[in-house]
Amino acid sequence: MRNIKYIGTKATEDAFFDRTQIIWTPGKIDTVLDEAVATEMLRFAEFEDAGDAVGGAGVAVGAVALTPTGLAIGGVKPTSAQKTQINAVLSGSLVEHRDHLSRFDTAMSQSLYSRVGITICGNSITQGYYANDVVTPNNPVFEQRGFCGQLRDRFALANGTVGIGAITFADSRCTLGGGANLNESIGLTRAGGARINAVGETATLTLTEPATEIWVHGWWESDAKCEAWTYSVDGAADETASISALGSDKDYTVKITGLSNATHTLVIKPAATPTKQVDIAGFSVFSSSQSGGIVVNRFGKGGGYLESLFYPMSNVGANPRSNRLTFGRTETDLAVLAFGANEASVTGEGVAWTPTRYRTALLDLVNYLTDTYGCSVLLASLVRQNPTQVGSYGEEAFYDIHREIANDNQHVAHFDLSLSDKWATYSAASAAGLLIDNVHPKLIGHSDIASLMYRGLMT
16 A cells, blocks of 8 residues: 545645545555554655655644655654554555465455455454453454454455354354253364254254355264254254265265345254264354355454364364364365464463474464465464563564464465554553453454454455
8 A cells, every 4th residue: 555545625635634534545445544543654654646745845734744755743754664664554564475375365356256265263362352342251242343353344345245154152143952062072163063962952053144045064973973964944844954974074064055135043953863963063154145255254262272273282172183174164265373372371381382382283284274275374463462471482482483484385474463553562552542451452452453454465
């Protein structure tokens, strides 16, 4: 992003620096910026469009002066380092090695005709903790207001509404009845999946937003243990899912399509006379009849660690092999991995999440994703937490691993939130009013992360 356009006519240009909104144009998409981002741009941006030149004498507006050679604040031009940093922010360079996301770019070039899947996995920040500005967990609100939900909204503005994507059994819209129970080893990531194996047991998805398609993701442990199931939509007659013997350790997806664009209730049941188990890992939900668009899937786990979710050598209790299938189930084109903060914390260090161990687990997963699913990977280094919460290895020791892997892998890039002035340190983010505690963003913080990530991906 280089050209900044004024809102209004020539008569309003002199008041430009007092305006609360400006428009910037990454590619073909016009985006209205909020006051906070506009202010930061105004402080340091340099105009390159010759049409914005102001002639000989500088024009001062309040404490800001636009001169023929650049922008000055209080009569003092920004330092070279300041300009380099802000230009990185404005040009989308919070994403280092952006050219490594060519597979994602190829998918985006076809987004008018086929869906593009972005799957974000991480800890409580990815889950959207405290995006309601209170220290009270509320998963549906986190879904909508966390940075993942707000990133989804930004893509929807440009590409149309496609739906909310993946829903796990940790969501309040999923309920179990009749004795059905959660089984952690079969869920989408570590949220747990539903196991049904008796008459009267059910797994129900009650949607609060319109949907035209519901995908049911299942797990087939073996032919000897698993069987097909039935389902009903909005109380209609039961239908039998089209599933036959799959062998052992297979994931599958049943796609329920052709629904009216309205809210729906899906009830999954075992066979009329069940003799085996039914394992349901979770759902994907789409609300558009259009063939294209961008889907943002959110898989955040409060207190989650990379290794406990995805690394095969882990013995924490999850099923890493099943968890990894999440990326295939959701047809991922860009996998965003936002870990490192919990591993770097005092608690993380207490269970021996060393940088060396973290590198081994992360590199193993990255290679799996780029080789097995042929997707791009974005390693995200997000909020810098209160130093009192960080263990002896230091936070950057883990985020440096993100940089190293992105530097060495042609299909991996690095999103570094600290390249933005206000996120450079915990103190800076706290002083800017972006955090609610030692590490979690408030609503405004989630909004800013979504804006910066969207800008980095789309420029």
